[in-house]
Amino acid sequence: MSTAPSNFPTSQRTTYQFPVYRWIGWLTVAGFALGLTVMFFIAGMFGIPAPLGWAFLVILFALGALLLDRPKLLLSFMIFYFLFMPSNRMLGLVSLPLPDFLDELFFLPFIAVIAMNWIQRRQLTEATFFPVAFIGVAIMSSIVNDRPSVFTALQVTLIMLKSYILWYFCRLTCTFSNTRQLMRWVWFYVIYVAFQFLYNILWQHGPWPHYHPDRSGGVFGPDGNGAAHLVGYLSVFALMLLTGWWVSSAHRSTIRQRIAVVLLTLVIAYNLIFMTDTKHALLMMPLAFIPFLLHPKFPVRLRVWLLLAGAVFGLATMVYFNVAVGQVNIRRYLNGMRDSPKGEMFYAVTKDFRFLVRYPLLGAGPGCFGSPQSVDARTPLARRYIIPYRDEIRRLDYFGKGLGGTRAAASVLGMPQSDLFTLMGEFGWLGALVYYSFLGWVVLRFWQKSAALPLRHPLSGLYMACCCCVIFLSFVTVLVPAATIPLLVFPLWMLIARMWDMPGNEMEMADGT
Known part of the structure; x- marks a missing residue:
């Protein structure tokens, strides 16, 4: 005896799901013993007891599998975490012992759902060109810059x-x-x-x-x-x-x-x-x-x-x-902008860019200039244009007992990094054009929607x-x-x-x- 498929309202679409979702939680639990064995060898790197670490991962993945059937609940969890627990502090007051990578975990089910929709050829209208173009620029930039770390390049691209x-x-x-x-x-x-x-x-x-x-x-x-x-x-x-x-x-x-x-x-x-x-x-x-x-x-x-x-x-x-x-004094502020770390970064990704990278249109490669990942890896361009100013801010914070460093870290001109400089520096002028074209397209579409009503x-x-x-x-x-x-x-x-x-x-x- 067959039953008719359930009809869900538009706001609760579940057509993207595969039956395998129901078994993800059980497969995760079935691998508990093997995972626990592996955790005994790597848990020391994170300072977490192996049984607790692996149990946390099992619960986390099982919860993720459950939330894939409930996208609204998943988004509610995410918005609560970001709005009321910034930097893992409940209501900004009480620090909680949570890992710093929770924000990345929220995007795993998002990416999985989008990938499965593309596999099933159920792409949304007017939503495909931008990621294809941006990822294409990232791949070309990695190739012409002697293929920097694949993991870092993928990480920076997904973050953007x-x-x-x-x-x-x-x-x-x-x-x-x-x-x-x-x-x-x-x-x-x-x-x-x-x-x-x-x-x-x-x-x-x-x-x-x-x-x-x-x-x-x-x-x-x-x-x-x-x-x-x-x-x-x-x-x-x-x-x-x-x-x-x-x-x-x-x-x-x-x-x-x-x-x-x-x-x-x-x-x-x-x-x-x-x-x-x-x-x-x-x-x-x-x-x-x-x-x-x-x-x-x-x-x-x-x-x-x-x-x-x-x-x-x-x-x-x-x-x-x-x-x-x-x-x-407008002139004084303009001169200050020109001589600030922001001004030096602007000159680096515009006038001097052809002397710093092979192809300015494609940049230095994802993770090589401008992003936090490039600073962590201490790439040559980051050591020249970013790290010295960050070290200076830390020195001000230390010797000024918080006051000097507070003001320096909060200064817009005192910090050399920005999204524009990351895009131009790592994805090139072409990558920045693709990214801001998407923002401009969103503005245009909403203008048209408003004007039509x-x-x-x-x-x-x-x-x-x-x-x-x-x-x-x-x-x-x-x-x-x-x-x-x-x-x-x-x-x-x-x-x-x-x-x-x-x-x-x-x-x-x-x-x-």
């Missing part, structure tokens, strides 16, 4: 593709089925960002900076190694999402809801401007907001209100600049907000290695992916507030 992998997996398995689900996720994210202000009050011992703003690291803690800038970037994303909600959904909300949104906006903006000292974000933010002013369906009145809100924000920014920085459709403003978030993220990757920071980029790409294929042909009045 993490955002794409997460985006593809979420599109494949967990598209939002309605705007209520979407808005519930958006409000959770916005409230989480606003909650960083309470952390900063704790670190600064008050609602304004009593110490250096680098201590305003939110859930990351007051270590002063650049975490305050991450809180600033999260604040920019939240402000853009609030703007997107306001332009398309505020007319359906109650007065109480509007007041709550205004209060959230004020708290997040205050935290961004006065607590985190993210001056470069304040300068880049207006440029990222430009798509809101150019949207073809936004009326003049709405654009005027957006300009007025931007003017108030800009005025607060100028007040902060005058109080914290004093008179701004009525202005008062809940998705219209949020599509435009995500468009602006990707633009701002592109700006940030030029200055810092932000594209690989889980807490910063993974929630954003999850939101983008789960919105991507939402049906927009029906006007849904419920906004989930």
Whole structure:
């Protein structure tokens, strides 16, 4: 007697699964004895007792096999880990004895699911060219540079593709089925960002900076190694999402809801401007907001209100600049940028690049110049352009008893690395072009999706907000290695992916507030 196959809703697709998944857990347990024997020889390298180490791996792989059937639960585990346990510290306060490679383990099932879909020829539309082109550039770069370590090259390439992998997996398995689900996720994210202000009050011992703003690291803690800038970037994303909600959904909300949104906006903006000292974000933010002013369906009145809100924000920014920085000398800052470690790296991957590598279009090879892996391997280019400045920061931290090193490590210009320099240095100008072309394509597609919907459709403003978030993220990757920071980029790409294929042909009045 045969039974009809189960029909799952779109948001719970399981067509990618093979029956072998049911046996992965049993096969893992069956290999326990052999694995335990091997662990007795290698466990000493990690300082973990062999029985505990292997039992942990068995449980981990069995749990992974279980979660493959439940993609939403898997993503919930991942987002909880990254948002509430940064650096393995529960809520940023209590340190937990967890391995540092947990973030890598989350991507193993993602890659497995994507690979099996490609084997079954079930690729998503408009989602194949970028990884093929980027991996092709990585392979060519490795070949022309005498094949550096295969493991390192694969590791660096996959790290740069993490955002794409997460985006593809979420599109494949967990598209939002309605705007209520979407808005519930958006409000959770916005409230989480606003909650960083309470952390900063704790670190600064008050609602304004009593110490250096680098201590305003939110859930990351007051270590002063650049975490305050991450809180600033999260604040920019939240402000853009609030703007997107306001332009398309505020007319359906109650007065109480509007007041709550205004209060959230004020708290997040205050935290961004006065607590985190993210001056470069304040300068880049207006440029990222430009798509809101150019949207073809936004009326003049709405654009005027957006300009007025931007003017108030800009005025607060100028007040902060005058109080914290004093008179701004643009020429002095430009000269400082030119002579900074960032300036030297810029010259290295542009003007001097043809003297450093064989083929500037293909770079020095993955893992050879710019990435943390190149620093760990102490490659020649890393020893010349990166390691001396990192050593100087450590010396400042040691001799300054934390104060000097805190400020140096948090300086955008003081750190030579960024995503742009990693892409140009290791994948060449061609690799950087492919990567930023993908970001530009995402911006274009969301612009088109927003323009195709009525202005008062809940998705219209949020599509435009995500468009602006990707633009701002592109700006940030030029200055810092932000594209690989889980807490910063993974929630954003999850939101983008789960919105991507939402049906927009029906006007849904419920906004989930």
